[in-house]
Amino acid sequence: MDSLAIFGFGDVGWGWQFVAGLSVTLQVALLALPLGLSVGLAIALTSQSGNRLVRGFASGYTTVFRGTPEILTLFAIYHGGSQLVSTIGRELGFTTGFVLPGVLAGALALGLVFSAYAAEVWRGAIAAVGDGQKEAALSLGLRSHTAFRLVVLPQAFRIAVPGLGNLWLILLKDTALVSIIAVADFMRQVNLAVQSTREPFALYLFACLVYVVLTLISVKALRRLEHRAAIPAGR
Amino acid sequence: MRPFRPGDEDNAMNPEIVLDNAARLLEGVQVSLALVGCSLLIAALIAVPLAVLLRSPNGVLRTMANGYSAFFRGSPLIAQLFLIYYGSGQFRPALESIGVWWFFRDAFLCAVLTFSLNSAAYTAELLRGAIDAVPKGQWEAARALGLSRMHLFFKIILPQAFRTALPAYGNEVILLVKASALALVVTVYDLMGTVRLIYSRTFDLSIFFWAAIVYIVFVEVLRILFRTIETRAFRWHVA
Numbered sequence: 504m505d506s507l508a509i510f511g512f513g514d515v516g517w518g519w520q521f522v523a524g525l526s527v528t529l530q531v532a533l534l535a536l537p538l539g540l541s542v543g544l545a546i547a548l549t550s551q552s553g554n555r556l557v558r559g560f561a562s563g564y565t566t567v568f569r570g571t572p573e574i575l576t577l578f579a580i581y582h583g584g585s586q587l588v589s590t591i592g593r594e595l596g597f598t599t600g601f602v603l604p605g606v607l608a609g610a611l612a613l614g615l616v617f618s619a620y621a622a623e624v625w626r627g628a629i630a631a632v633g634d635g636q637k638e639a640a641l642s643l644g645l646r647s648h649t650a651f652r653l654v655v656l657p658q659a660f661r662i663a664v665p666g667l668g669n670l671w672l673i674l675l676k677d678t679a680l681v682s683i684i685a686v687a688d689f690m691r692q693v694n695l696a697v698q699s700t701r702e703p704f705a706l707y708l709f710a711c712l713v714y715v716v717l718t719l720i721s722v723k724a725l726r727r728l729e730h731r732a733a734i735p736a737g738r
Numbered sequence: 739m740r741p742f743r744p745g746d747e748d749n750a751m752n753p754e755i756v757l758d759n760a761a762r763l764l765e766g767v768q769v770s771l772a773l774v775g776c777s778l779l780i781a782a783l784i785a786v787p788l789a790v791l792l793r794s795p796n797g798v799l800r801t802m803a804n805g806y807s808a809f810f811r812g813s814p815l816i817a818q819l820f821l822i823y824y825g826s827g828q829f830r831p832a833l834e835s836i837g838v839w840w841f842f843r844d845a846f847l848c849a850v851l852t853f854s855l856n857s858a859a860y861t862a863e864l865l866r867g868a869i870d871a872v873p874k875g876q877w878e879a880a881r882a883l884g885l886s887r888m889h890l891f892f893k894i895i896l897p898q899a900f901r902t903a904l905p906a907y908g909n910e911v912i913l914l915v916k917a918s919a920l921a922l923v924v925t926v927y928d929l930m931g932t933v934r935l936i937y938s939r940t941f942d943l944s945i946f947f948w949a950a951i952v953y954i955v956f957v958e959v960l961r962i963l964f965r966t967i968e969t970r971a972f973r974w975h976v977a
Binding site: 566567569570571572573574575576578579582583586676677678679680682683690693694697701702703704707708710711712714715718719 | 820826919933949
């Protein structure tokens with residue numbers, strides 16, 4: 504039972520590193536979430552614009568981010584951002600190299616990917632609310648802006664919850680990708696533990712199971728949220 | 739296969755980097771295609787029986803199938819890749835003694851195995867949903883005609899379920915194409931692995947741009963292909 508000690512919090516245990524890693528994992532996910540939700544909503548609205556050029560931008564945006572592997576987006580933003588920042592630094596006269604913080608690059612990349620998928624969910628939800636709601640609100644004298652914010656959006660959110668919930672589950676797993684750009688998330692801590700203990704099978708199995716548990720917890724919470732958000736029967 | 743090149747900056751969106759490394763990139767594309775093709779084939783073979791198990795009246799079988807599905811759908815693909823490629827190394831003597839070590843020693847084959855197992859879980863779930871969606875009358879009518887259980891399932895239910903599952907399956911194929919880029923973490927030089935290698939030698943960001951275009955074209959072609967299949971090959975299906 505010696506090998507079990509590596510999961511603990513003792514001298515040879517990696518428990519604390521795993522806990523620290525999990526908090527970084529959640530940080531990345533929770534930073535990416537609001538970014539993805541809001542940009543996704545903006546893209547969804549853009550895709551309904553009367554202007555063809557604006558509409559084209561929205562569809563290009565979703566095509567690009569949904570057609571590119573997440574890891575490629577992540578590399579492009581991490582390395583691109585770092586080069587950009589160090590170029591600016593050089594122009595300003597700093598000589599030391601600068602690297603974009605991995606957590607930020609990771610959250611940005613995953614948030615953008617999330618937003619492309621979220622845009623589709625938002626668009627469907629807004630369409631499902633129907634024009635009647637908006638028209639009724641406008642005829643009551645609400646401004647178009649206010650009508651959307653107070654009448655259409657809350658109803659659209661109810662419809663969007665299951666779809667957005669699925670995206671959250673995907674996001675949670677995708678955070679493991681940031682381990683590749685040296686962010687000390689849970690996955691990376693497990694990699695480090697493997698290097699020092701040479702117990703890859705048990706540790707990676709443990710890692711998978713931890714993510715499964717995170718997923719199950721999320722599913723449970725989401726089901727609650729869905730239940731609350733659902734339109735009451737027999738309205 | 740020499741040139742990686744650029745060292746100087748200011749070569750924004752220079753297609754030269756692609757032309758210089760064309761042979762290497764082409765090889766990467768071939769590896770990616772092989773990775774996706776093999777994985778899809780094996781995943782499809784596993785998915786059908788797995789979908790049946792997911793609907794099995796036998797509680798033990800169903801629980802096992804559900805556990806498999808929850809494991810592969812609930813954890814990151816990258817962790818599964820590590821588990822199978824590096825994890826198997828720990829059992830080298832045992833794997834050698836049963837003569838399968840050559841398989842687990844190979845990063846490409848491990849990636850194919852991981853992608854297959856992972857994709858099979860997703861495919862089985864959507865197939866399960868599609869089978870459930872086949873109207874009850876179809877089962878009853880087939881039974882009334884005296885079809886055997888095999889015939890009933892393979893000739894009546896499954897073709898209709900395939901039709902229902904097709905759009906979602908198209909998405910799954912696209913997700914697998916994107917996921918295949920992850921193989922680079924176990925040292926497979928697929929397109930993404932090659933691209934990262936080129937970047938690490940040249941620090942030329944435009945290689946990411948060109949790679950993105952290749953993936954996007956690939957994904958769009960698949961999307962159009964599946965839409966065509968939906969409208970053409972299933973004309974008999976009345977929605």
